[in-house]
Amino acid sequence: MKYERLNNNVLMPQLGLGVYKVLNEEVTDVVTHALNVGYRSIDTAQFYENEDGVGEAIRNSPIPREDLFITSKVWNSHHGYDNTLRAFEESMEKLKLEYLDLYLIHWPTPMYDQYIETYKALEKLYHDGRVKAIGVSNFNIEHLERVLNECDVTPVLNQVEYHPYLQQDELKKYCREHSILIEAWSPLARGNVLNDPAIVHLAKKHQKSPAQIVLRWHIQQDSIIIPKSVTPSRIRENFHIFDFELSSEDMKKIEKLNRNERTGRDPNEMNVR
Numbered sequence: 001m002k003y004e005r006l007n008n009n010v011l012m013p014q015l016g017l018g019v020y021k022v023l024n025e026e027v028t029d030v031v032t033h034a035l036n037v038g039y040r041s042i043d044t045a046q047f048y049e050n051e052d053g054v055g056e057a058i059r060n061s062p063i064p065r066e067d068l069f070i071t072s073k074v075w076n077s078h079h080g081y082d083n084t085l086r087a088f089e090e091s092m093e094k095l096k097l098e099y100l101d102l103y104l105i106h107w108p109t110p111m112y113d114q115y116i117e118t119y120k121a122l123e124k125l126y127h128d129g130r131v132k133a134i135g136v137s138n139f140n141i142e143h144l145e146r147v148l149n150e151c152d153v154t155p156v157l158n159q160v161e162y163h164p165y166l167q168q169d170e171l172k173k174y175c176r177e178h179s180i181l182i183e184a185w186s187p188l189a190r191g192n193v194l195n196d197p198a199i200v201h202l203a204k205k206h207q208k209s210p211a212q213i214v215l216r217w218h219i220q221q222d223s224i225i226i227p228k229s230v231t232p233s234r235i236r237e238n239f240h241i242f243d244f245e246l247s248s249e250d251m252k253k254i255e256k257l258n259r260n261e262r263t264g265r266d267p268n269e270m271n272v273r
Ligand code: NDP
Pocket: 017, 018, 019, 020, 021, 043, 044, 106, 137, 138, 159, 160, 184, 185, 186, 187, 188, 189, 190, 191, 194, 209, 211, 212, 226, 227, 228, 229, 230, 231, 234, 235, 237, 238, 264
């Protein structure tokens, strides 16, 4: 496992397991399997309604809490200072944890204009020692600019949709200049990139699976990734990406696949609460 150093010196595993759309009934088994394979980072959220099951897997595991990295996120319905503090306590009750490693604002929902107050609640949780790091998700440059201008703590990362078909060059450059890491959600574009001829060709060349090629491409750009799978063999396969390297030509071939194509919502249009 490789770790990234966040801008507040906390170390975060570069690879974690995402559990969006994993049912609470199945998530305990899925996370337990991932921990047995070697994963140490789990990405959940208030919205996923599976924090209970994630917490159960953590409690059942012999792995010391300090070796794990647990992320959750406040949902759009709980923006605002007090609401966010309440949402955090609800998540902690479900997870039954003493602290979180990373707490994120799930979406900026700029049409409601409460993400600054929401971020200030995250700062309080950080200063009170309830979370080791705070960050944002789905923030565009204009949203990040407001956070940097109006708040005190620089987000450690921005979790955004990022994969070969959506490479977010401008946002990535802005984040790099401000010591904010990119965490890629849908790193496999929900499977859409896996049949791309360029990816299939590289998979044959390296005798790896298409998913391993794409995940390795992310790793070599110093992104943090949280591929989701409920399939035991895929969870294992996605973990084994540290024993080979893509050449700079291989990397460029994948770079050329960019189409600025989203699988998910545009942050400026996401208004669901
Ligand atoms: P991913 O790009 O991780 O793709 C997941 C899909 O790919 C699933 O259908 C999975 O199938 C399949 N898959 C996984 N591994 C392989 C493999 N080795 N070979 C073939 N198929 C594979 O998409 P997600 O949208 O789930 O994103 C990952 C995580 O990012 C989420 O779980 C969540 O934690 C986070 N996220 C955050 C968002 C945000 O707004 N902040 C939005 C969306 C996601 P199967 O499970 O059946 O094996």
